[in-house]
Amino acid sequence: xxxxxxxxxxxxxxxxxxxxxxxxxxxxxxxxxxxxxxxxxxxxxxxxxxxxxxxxxxxxxxxxxxxxxxxxxxxxxxxxxxxxxxxxxxxxxxxxxxxxxxxxxxxxxxxxxxxxxxxxxxxxxxxxxxxxxxxxxxxxxxxxxxxxxxxxxxxxxxxxxxxxxxxxxxxxxxxxxxxxxxxxxxxxxxxxxxxxxxxxxxxxxxxxxxxxxxxxxxxxxxxxxxxxxxxxxxxxxxxxxxxxxxxxxxxxxxxxxxxxxxxxxxxxxxxxxxxxxxxxxxxxxxxxxxxxxxxxxxxxxxxxxxxxxxxxxxxxxxxxxxxxxxxxxxxxxxxxxxxxxxxxxxxxxxxxxxxxxxxxxxxxxxxxxxxxxxxxxxxxxxxxxxxxxxxx
Amino acid sequence: xxxxxxxxxxxxxxxxxxxxxxxxxxxxxxxxxxxxxxxxxxxxxxxxxxxxxxxxxxxxxxxxxxxxxxxxxxxxxxxxxxxxxxxxxxxxxxxxxxxxxxxxxxxxxxxxxxxxxxxxxxxxxxxxxxxxxxxxxxxxxxxxxxxxxxxxxxxxxxxxxxxxxxxxxxxxxxxxxxxxxxxxxxxxxxxxxxxxxxxxxxxxxxxxxxxxxxxxxxxxxxxxxxxxxxxxxxxxxxxxxxxxxxxxxxxxxxxxxxxxxxxxxxxxxxxxxxxxxxxxxxxxxxxxxxxxxxxxxxxxxxxxxxxxxxxxxxxxxxxxxxxxxxxxxxxxxxxxxxxxxxxxxxxxxxxxxxxxxxxxx
Numbered sequence: 001x002x003x004x005x006x007x008x009x010x011x012x013x014x015x016x017x018x019x020x021x022x023x024x025x026x027x028x029x030x031x032x033x034x035x036x037x038x039x040x041x042x043x044x045x046x047x048x049x050x051x052x053x054x055x056x057x058x059x060x061x062x063x064x065x066x067x068x069x070x071x072x073x074x075x076x077x078x079x080x081x082x083x084x085x086x087x088x089x090x091x092x093x094x095x096x097x098x099x100x101x102x103x104x105x106x107x108x109x110x111x112x113x114x115x116x117x118x119x120x121x122x123x124x125x126x127x128x129x130x131x132x133x134x135x136x137x138x139x140x141x142x143x144x145x146x147x148x149x150x151x152x153x154x155x156x157x158x159x160x161x162x163x164x165x166x167x168x169x170x171x172x173x174x175x176x177x178x179x180x181x182x183x184x185x186x187x188x189x190x191x192x193x194x195x196x197x198x199x200x201x202x203x204x205x206x207x208x209x210x211x212x213x214x215x216x217x218x219x220x221x222x223x224x225x226x227x228x229x230x231x232x233x234x235x236x237x238x239x240x241x242x243x244x245x246x247x248x249x250x251x252x253x254x255x256x257x258x259x260x261x262x263x264x265x266x267x268x269x270x271x272x273x274x275x276x277x278x279x280x281x282x283x284x285x286x287x288x289x290x291x292x293x294x295x296x297x298x299x300x301x302x303x304x305x306x307x308x309x310x311x312x313x314x315x316x317x318x319x320x321x322x323x324x325x326x327x328x329x330x331x332x333x334x335x336x337x338x339x340x341x342x343x344x345x346x347x348x349x350x351x352x353x354x355x356x357x358x359x360x361x362x363x364x365x366x367x368x369x370x371x372x373x374x375x376x377x378x379x380x381x382x383x384x385x386x387x388x389x390x391x392x
Numbered sequence: 393x394x395x396x397x398x399x400x401x402x403x404x405x406x407x408x409x410x411x412x413x414x415x416x417x418x419x420x421x422x423x424x425x426x427x428x429x430x431x432x433x434x435x436x437x438x439x440x441x442x443x444x445x446x447x448x449x450x451x452x453x454x455x456x457x458x459x460x461x462x463x464x465x466x467x468x469x470x471x472x473x474x475x476x477x478x479x480x481x482x483x484x485x486x487x488x489x490x491x492x493x494x495x496x497x498x499x500x501x502x503x504x505x506x507x508x509x510x511x512x513x514x515x516x517x518x519x520x521x522x523x524x525x526x527x528x529x530x531x532x533x534x535x536x537x538x539x540x541x542x543x544x545x546x547x548x549x550x551x552x553x554x555x556x557x558x559x560x561x562x563x564x565x566x567x568x569x570x571x572x573x574x575x576x577x578x579x580x581x582x583x584x585x586x587x588x589x590x591x592x593x594x595x596x597x598x599x600x601x602x603x604x605x606x607x608x609x610x611x612x613x614x615x616x617x618x619x620x621x622x623x624x625x626x627x628x629x630x631x632x633x634x635x636x637x638x639x640x641x642x643x644x645x646x647x648x649x650x651x652x653x654x655x656x657x658x659x660x661x662x663x664x665x666x667x668x669x670x671x672x673x674x675x676x677x678x679x680x681x682x683x684x685x686x687x688x689x690x691x692x693x694x695x696x697x698x699x700x701x702x703x704x705x706x707x708x709x710x711x712x713x714x715x716x717x718x719x720x721x722x723x724x725x726x727x728x729x730x731x732x733x734x735x736x737x738x739x740x741x742x743x744x745x746x747x748x749x750x751x752x753x
Contacts, residue, residue, distance in 0.1 A: 156407075160414075163407060163736070165690045165728045171713035171721075172415065177423035327569045334571045334695065335710070350571055354699060358606045361579040361586050368572040376567035383563060 004088035009100055013111070016100070019066040024058060040315070043388040050384015056377025060370075063115060064122035072100060073109035075116035075344045083107040084360045104349070104363040105356055114366050116344040121374065124256070125325040128263040129318060132325075134195040135264065136271025141302040143272070144279025155276070158269035166266055167331065173262045174337040179255065185240050188233055188261040191268070196225045205299040232257070259338040263328050267321060274317055278310040285309075312389040316382045323378035330371050346371045393744070400740060404733045415725040416459045419718045425451050427716050432507065450481055462504075462722070464497020498726065504719030508711055513723045516708060521727070523612060524693055524704035527627070530620060531689065535628040535635070536682060542632065543639020543678065548666055550644045559640065565633030570695040574626040582606035582622060608702040623700045627692040631685050635678055642677040646670045676746050683739030687732040 004012065014021075035042035044050040063070060073079070081092050082103040087110075091097040101111040143154040161169075173184055199221045207214035234240050235257065282288065283306060291305050332338045333347020341348065346367035353364025429445040430437055437445065446452055450461070450469040460466035461481060468481030470492075482496035496502040503513035546558035568576075580587040581604045589602040605619040646652065647670055655665050694706030701707070705727070712720035 156403075160407060160410060163411060163687075163729060163732045165687060165694075165732065167691055167694045168415075168709065168713075168725055168728055171709075172418045175713065177421060177427065177716070178418060180423050181421050183418075183421075323567065330569060330571060331691075331695070335698070347571070350575060354571075354575060357575065357578050358583050358602070359585065361583050364575045365579050368575040372568050372572045372576075375569075376564055379563050379567045 003086070003090060004098055004100075006088070009088045009098075012098065013100055016070050016072060016111075017063070019069050020059060020062040023062040023066070024055065027058060028055070040385070040389060043391070044381075044384055047384040047388050049380050050388060053377045053380025053382070053384055056373055057381055060118050060374045060377070061122055064118045067115050067119050070115045071109075071112040072097070073112045075108065075113045076342060078107040079103075079109075080107065082109075084356070084363075087362055101366050102360075102362040104353060105360070106352075110349075110363050110366050113344040113349055114346070114370050117346045117349060117367060118370065118374075120256075120339075120343065120345040121326055121329060121371075124260060124263070124329060125322050128260055129267065129322045129325050131191065131195060131260075131264045132267035132271050132321070133314075133318065134198045135191055135268040136275050137307065138194045138198045138201075139268075140272040140275030141279055141307065142298075144276040145283055145298065145302050145306070151276070154272070158272045161265070161269045162273075166328065167335070169266060170262060170332055170335070170337055173265070174255070174258060174332065179258055182240065184258040184261045185233065187265060188257060189240070191261060191264050192229055192232060196222070196229060199225065201299055202303050205297060205303055208297075255338045255340070259329070259332055262332075262338070263325055266328060267325060271317075271321070274313070275310070278313060279306055282306045282309055316386045316389070319378050319382035319385060323375040323382075326371065326375050326378070396744070397741060400737055404737055408729060408733060411729045412463075412722075412726055413459055415722060415729075416462060417455055419721055420451070420455065420458065424716055424718060428507070428718060431716070448479075460497075462497050464495050464499035464502070467494045468496050498723070503723045506712070506717055506720040508715045508717040508720065513720050516720060517705070517723050517727065520703065520705040520708040523702065524697070524706065526611075526615060527620075527623060527693060527697075527702065527704060528689060530615075530624045531627045531631075534624055535631045538628070539632040539635035540639055540675070540678065543636040544643055544666070544671065544674065546636070547640035547643025547647065547674070548670075550647070555640075558636070562633040562636045562640070565629050566637070567633075568629065570626050570630055570692045571699060573629050574622070574696060574699045577622050577626055578606050606700070608697075608700040612703055623696050623702060626696050626699070627689060630692055631689065634688075635681055635685065638681040639674065639678045643670065643674040646674040649673075676743070679746060680739040680743050683735050683742065686735040690728055690731060 031038065031042065032045050035045045044054060079091060082089065082099055084105055084107075085099055085103040087100065087102040089099050089102065091099065099109050099111070101109075101114070104110055104113070139154055143151045172178065173187075178184065200218055203217050203221065204214060207217065279302070287309075288301060288305055291301050296305075329345065330347035330350070333343075333345050333349070334351045336348065336351055339345055339348055341352070349367040350364050350371075353360075353362075353367070357364055425446050426442055428451075429442045429449075433441075433445050448471065450471075451458070453469075457466060461468050468483075470478065470480035470483060472478050480492065482494065482502075483492040493500070501514070503517065505511075506513050506516050509516045542558050542562065546555040546562075549555060565573075581589065582602045583589060583606070584601040589598070592598045592603055593601060603618075604622050606622070608619050608623045610616075611619045611623075652665055652669060655669050656662070660669075690706075693704065694709055696702070697704050697706035698710055705724070708720065709724040709728070711717070712724055
């Protein structure tokens with residue numbers, strides 16, 4: 001069977017991505033139809049840059065979602081005779097099966113690995129960013145609002161972490177010896193506590209006037225959150241093995257938890273600094289003074305007066321930060337830290353492909369372009385959001 | 393001003409002490425020491441032998457004490473065996489206890505011995521830093537002028553077509569981390585099978601197989617345009633976008649200021665307004681950004697030196713971390729932390745110095 005030409009390769013890839021195209025068309029169609037009722041999200045469709053960025057991001061989100069339909073081969077299966085084959089090569093012995101973007105040096109399909117890799121990135125990067133924001137908000141609000149000694153101590157700690165070059169920090173946190181000592185997991189114990197604290201304080205500060213509703217909601221948050229917290233942290237055969245397997249809802253394979261923790265740890269101090277700066281600015285406004293005079297509690301003012309008014313810059317930074325987290329995940333993979341070597345994530349694939357870069361380009365350049373397009377999409381989306389949020 | 397600098401210096405020293413202590417603790421965890429013992433003495437050591445090796449070689453005892461010895465503020469450990477041989481942190485072979493120095497830490501300039509390279513850490517680190525120095529120099533030479541020009545050009549007339557094009561380029565370059573742009577650049581310019589090199593070779597314009605070289609190993613001996621362009625461009629690209637965006641923001645702000653309008657209304661030409669009035673004020677903010685880029689460059693340097701196999705500081709750091717070379721990794725961390733802290737200090741002082749509004753208040 002002959003190899004495919006570039007035109008045929010592109011046509012076949014477009015066919016494979018069919019579910020993604022349908023989902024994109026539906027999303028854009030519905031959103032543009034109702035864009036006046038959708039607030040800031042709807043206004044995004046007034047800015048071409050924002051729309052392009054959103055489209056690129058959603059492309060990868062849908063790719064991750066429909067990954068099992070898009071992949072042509074299993075991302076881990078090695079097929080003999082397909083080592084380093086060029087894009088469009090036909091699979092020997094099987095009619096109509098092609099390695100659309102070629103094979104890597106272990107004879108696996110580059111196209112399927114790229115699609116499978118999007119799953120890891122789309123699952124980890126936004127979640128890690130959410131966690132980093134929770135940590136940053138919970139610590140940054142009081143630091144900016146109260147100031148004084150608390151601010152000095154927290155800012156010093158944040159600057160300490162920021163003074164570490166990121167790669168050195170990764171090497172210190174993710175090497176096997178450190179992982180064996182359980183340090184990243186203990187770090188997770190501390191960091192994952194912040195979303196719980198955040199939600200509890202958020203509900204309590206607003207609903208303390210209605211104790212019954214408050215008690216119910218806070219109890220629900222603590223039970224569900226606590227269960228998720230424990231099942232996220234505890235994994236068998238490590239230092240923290242608390243829950244029996246039966247009720248352990250989330251078991252993360254390999255070192256994903258450790259990668260997750262270190263990415264949150266690196267991002268949190270920057271978020272802290274941004275929040276602190278915003279609070280310092282907003283707390284001088286009249287509406288804050290008004291609620292202080294009304295006798296509102298400090299946490300109510302921080303979470304329900306200051307935080308909603310800081311949302312514009314925070315949403316923009318959130319998009320940028322997901323992109324940055326994606327870059328960090330790629331960096332970890334590039335240095336072979338954390339994730340297992342055969343994992344299809346983009347960083348590890350680039351790392352594996354770069355060894356033969358001057359001869360076979362395709363195994364490294366496909367994930368490189370994928371990563372670049374996702375981060376570029378996020379940056380354009382942030383730019384569009386900033387432009388639109390400045391308009392009112 | 394003096395008080396400000398002194399206070400900043402104090403905070404910096406405190407930060408440095410805390411950070412080096414953290415790194416010290418994390419590189420001296422029991423599993424690391426066990427691995428060190430097995431690689432230095434014998435792989436098939438019993439657990440008891442490992443413990444006694446660790447004790448004998450000064451890795452036992454409280455961590456604070458060992459940190460103080462490493463820093464050079466506590467006397468180094470010494471030990472006299474039953475057969476009378478003397479060993480110690482500061483005792484080299486052939487020395488007796490009396491003529492060996494009491495203190496030998498990094499404050500005395502004794503950085504230890506690298507177990508990977510079998511050389512003193514100061515030699516390894518010195519070579520690496522010299523190589524990285526050249527890389528950084530060329531990156532700065534490319535990055536700073538390019539990004540400032542791009543930023544000023546696009547900020548000069550906000551919303552113009554030049555602005556749109558340049559801003560998009562800036563966004564694209566900040567969205568491309570070094571390990572992506574490096575791979576793309578190599579594919580375009582340094583691959584014998586794809587990119588522009590095969591075409592050029594066919595036309596007979598280049599004598600070798602590729603236009604640029606895909607590795608920078610030969611740049612260790614002699615830096616040429618052909619072996620150094622790709623690594624330099626890879627690092628510079630990521631920074632260019634960021635600095636250009638900062639410059640653009642600062643330039644657009646300045647261009648809407650009252651004194652610019654006054655100058656324009658007085659009849660000063662656009663060119664003169666930009667060159668004489670706007671530029672000086674617009675370049676204050678990018679200065680701090682450029683200084684704060686140094687820590688980021690450090691990241692880029694590690695990635696690029698690994699990718700292009702250039703044996704500088706970043707490559708040394710990766711080797712030290714990957715091979716459990718405790719003393720070398722500690723020394724690398726000290727240098728990295730020092731670079732970050734000094735640039736922070738310089739950018740703060742420089743900002744105050746450049747900006748008259750802050751200087752006077």
